[in-house]
Amino acid sequence: MKLRSVLIATAVALPLLALFLRGLGMDPRYIPPAIPGQPAPPFELERMAYDPEAEPSEPTSVRLDDYLGHVVVVNFWASWCIPCRQEHPALVAAAERYRDQGVVFFGILYQDQVRNARRWLAEMGGEAYPTLLDPGSRTAIDYGLTGVPETVIIDRDGIVSYKRNGVVTLDLLVREIEAALARSEEAA
């Protein structure tokens, strides 16, 4: 085997081998989650019709980008999730309290059926803010969900300002929503 042939062959093979070597150092299953300081992953999700008999209330689908300029609170929940029951009153109360300040609340249903969600909300006193459907859990994946409940607060510029894996309390929500509102005002 001539040396020249070996050198040519190595030169040709090198890029592919280098790629594989680099690839071995990376983890294909790691997906960077939405963490505070980073832009919130965008979504456009269908809104669940709480009352199937009634006229569908506007909007029928929700796009996160449309709410730039508002502080947005997104809560991932499911009817089969026990801690979600604990935190729901806090979320409802916070939604009521900050409605006038333009803070928008969304609940995103995770791995559940619409029928169960309606029943759960009815038990919990009705729908306080829109419930969004996430088929295939794409949005949940984008937000790095490791379980439910998880709550994400997005400031007016579309940056994630707070993320909580687990139950939120009213105090916590108040504190973090105030922080998000203040930050946006400073910037403005």
Next chain:
Amino acid sequence: MISTLGFGTLAIAFALSIYGIIAVAVGLRRRRPEFVRSAEMVAYVNFGLLTLANLAMVYALVTHDFSVSYVAQVGSRSTPLFFTVISLWSALEGSILFWGWVLAAYTAAAVYLHRDRPGPLVPCANATLLVIGAFFYMLLIGPANPFGRVWPVPLDGPGPNPLLQNHLLMAVHPPLLYLGYVGMSVPFAFAVGALLSGELDDGWIRMTRRWTIAAWSFLSLAIVAGMWWAYEVLGWGGYWGWDPVENASFMPWLTATAFLHSVMVQERRDMLKVWNLGLIVSTFLLTILGTFLTRSGIVSSVHAFAQGTIGYYFLGFIAIGLIASLALLAGRGEALRSEGALDAVASRETVFLVNNLLLTAFTFTVLLGTLFPIVAEAVRGVKVSVGAPFFNRMTVPLCVALLFLIGVGPALPWRRATADQLRRGLVPPAAAAVLVAGLSVVFGVRAFYTVLAFAFGAFALVANVNEFVTGVRARRRAHGEGVLTALARLVRSNPRRYGGYTAHLGVIAMAIGIAASSTFKEERQATLRVGERLAVPGGFELRFDELWAAEEPRRFVVGADVTVFREGREAGQLAPRLNYYRGTDQPLTTPAVRSRPKQDLYVTLMAFDERDGSSATFLVLVEPLVIWIWIGGGIIGLGAVIALLPRRRRRDATLGPASARFATSGAGEVAG
């Protein structure tokens, strides 16, 4: 004890392989045939050692010897005996142990069958196979050691992955795959032997022709078995997801198919030598690449085995294989120039050349799609996934073009086709194509490529069947035989050719099955209460009768009894199930499938009311012509068996030595 025995045999096999490689090198250099002969012995001894190691492992699995690390990993007292035996290949270490055995068997057989051939070609091939063997045995005594010792000895194990215990096809798919993958090592080794020894005529091709056909057919059957398994187990009615591991098995199949056809041109016309060497080298390297992709954790896949350091070992082996092969090819450039040249565009040679190009393009497309996520992350740091939309868009036109070639190839003669031959060969298939295209549009098919797929399927079908028809007709006119006798004698007179046409028919059946089941698939999902019916396209009605549960040692099963009605009359029972294996929270589905030639009725149990079993959610699919995919796979296998049959020798004694030479070399058709 088993651990020591197993590890010992593998260590000896590794050492002997190293010795064998050196022995061949020294034996050829210094002209010492006894060294070369000792390397042959190594091949036989290694086969014995690997057989011993594999039997030891099976024994350890069956007797639940949890002191052996692999048994502790995949064994369980509650797994049925059948699945315990096949758990030999259910995880990384055991599968490499099994691979090692298949490789040792092939090496020993290759060496034995060609032991009388003089010259350096066979010893070089033996050395190449020993190099490959040394690599795998090194893995087995290193990072992929299945015979590690476990202390303290556990009382029980977790059992094999539930996905692997859920269906009988799990017994069939991996062994077929390994027989195919590893089988490609033999023609590769002979190609390297040819490059090393300088014997670059078609000798290496003729010697390995049967190996290639056999390995190719195992690979084909393995892929179809994998598709069937996915269909019967995964619950979404699909059989191919362009998962990296599926692609890993498909790419060598594509290049091997190109190689199978392209060697005919070299044998006949002494052309395409570089193509052939390139194709078989690519096939082998793609098999190693495939193993690398699935075992290194470099791509995310449903199939992927564990990670760890083994990826680096495979990368090293790929590096050596790739560089050595390219260097050998580059070094022999002069000697590989073609003797013949293309006579005319309208000839079988052209078809085979286009075939090579299309299949290579196909392979490259699949490779690009599979590797792109790695490239994107390495270069730009972004996570992307490449899925069915990319692959379907890029490969469907190629598949349709290949279907067309399957029809054109048999119809065109070698060297040059006269206008008359073109007319006789192509007009009937073309007429069938136009007819079927018209019918498809009438029946509502609107997608361009689907219509083309049906049309070219008909084209290829008529062209290949025509070959049988004209052959039988000619024999009947010449010998006055009955139809079946004529057919049998026709096939025996040229088994390679008619085996090939049979395999074509199998591919056509698969293509039509895939096209029909993808285009005309109907899906319904509903939650039914007990006694409620669901109407499904195709004239079917399903009635949910009862939910039941059963406890088995290794799993808890929940099933639904469903009665199927066709046109109002009872037509059978189906029982889709959910299997809850110990140690996993997600259940595995066993869909219930009612297969008929016209369509499959496919029912999956998605969910059920846990309180009283009064309702259950079903996913129902009606997929036309799916069964033809599996039947097509079987026909491909049949074609390969036919192609491997020995040629029927002419009994005419007056022809003498000339005919004997033709008969034993099997060098293709006698007439041009």
